[in-house]
Amino acid sequence: MSQVYIRDFGAHVGKVVVLKGWLYSRRSKGKLHFLLLRDGTGIVQSVVMKGEVADELFDVAGRIGQESSVIVTGVVREDARAPGGYELGLQDLQVLQDVKDYPIAHQEHGPDFLMTHRHLWLRSKKQAAVMRIRSRVVRAIRDYFDDRDFTLMDAPIFTPNACEGTSTLFEVNYFDEAKAYLTQSGQLYGEAAAMALGKIYVFGPVFRAEKSKTRRHLTEFWMVEPEVAYATLADVMNLAEGLVCSVVAEVLKHHRKDLADLERDVSKLECIKAPFPRITYDEAAALLQKLGTGFVYGNDLGAPDETALGEHFGMPVMVHSWPHEVKAFYMKRDAATGRFALGMDMIGPEGSGELAGGSQREDDLDVLLGRIKAHGLPEESFAWYLDLRRYGSVPHGGFGLGLERTVAWICGREHVRECIPFPRTLNRIYP
């Protein structure tokens, strides 16, 4: 008789099993207790009937508090009245710790309270479901690239200077008198890696010190950044599209129960199939005029514009060929006019915002050098990056996909702070 996880109860009907977990909640009815037990893989109802167990054990079952740690022995039964279809007929109960006054109740709580108790909030059904899906998304991302012979090339987290020269960076001390910065993107290192190994991806945490406080922002978040030698903008879009389709399919395949617990409308995910709409910036601008978002041509897309585009298509939409003024210095421009940067933003549906951004990179040494000067960036800091254009430069490109925004979209969560175990935001670094 050994431990069986709740997830596997269906294969143990009629058998006596041991469940090791915690008391999630209880409903008592006189000579009958219904204990909802959780073990990290799910929640199951355990039935304790007076007369079927020792009186003292029955009393204990009716007394222990929420989140008490318990080891329970019982018979797995199939029963339509039980949530999830299975229940455990309790025979023995061992209490490791009887808990009093667990802070989080089964009721509405405010965000500040929940975030302060994040270490406990993770035990709740929906949060656990989000974390399992997050784990699956990471796995699906890695599988996608690994299956296509990409090499994982981790970029450093300490960097000597800004990667893109735009975002506000977190500054840290780096030994005596030296300053270092937490990376905001592994892209430039990814480009070096792609020149060495052809197809690579960087996957790790990045840091942004901008004082953004919206439901789409974290100061520390995870980003996957593939980079491919000899790739064009179209190749980059194909890769991003394939990745997102694969991730959504994997979540749908393995997490129906979690999505149901999250009350996610899965029809919104089941329709996510290639090809995604691809429109130029100019086409997006014309569409936004028609949709009446107040968009001004020449600007970057604002949050309301992104939401409108996502609503209009009901699919991730890739907006490409941007006025170069609104895009980063390292993006290549179109050969015909030189007006447009060969960049793309993938905008998710349902208000999830920009899920990914990528581009074909500028591969000409002199052009890139000119851009660095024009942007007032310190040339010496980019010496190694310029070497990539000096020694065997080739067309190449890649994108960065925000993990938490992707998870938030798939899980139907309003806020990205629910989509990382311990979020770091403008106003919070505890717990």
Add this chain to the structure above:
RNA sequence: UGCCCGAUAGCUCAACGGUAGAGUAGGCGGCUGUUAACCGCUUGGUUGUAGGUUCGAAUCCUACUCGGGCAGCCA
């Protein structure tokens, strides 16, 4: 950083110038199939901080602190 909103019981909220209340959680009791179980009783408060107006302030005013939403910036 700008604009807006909020802070009252452990938690979620009500009371909007006149004795601070409910639900929930906790405690006690009842109930043999509950699904946020239900029923009865009950503990629980320096109304975020500091000042001001007033006979009287949770309520009106000012500042501060903390938090939330939106925008900008971005993934």
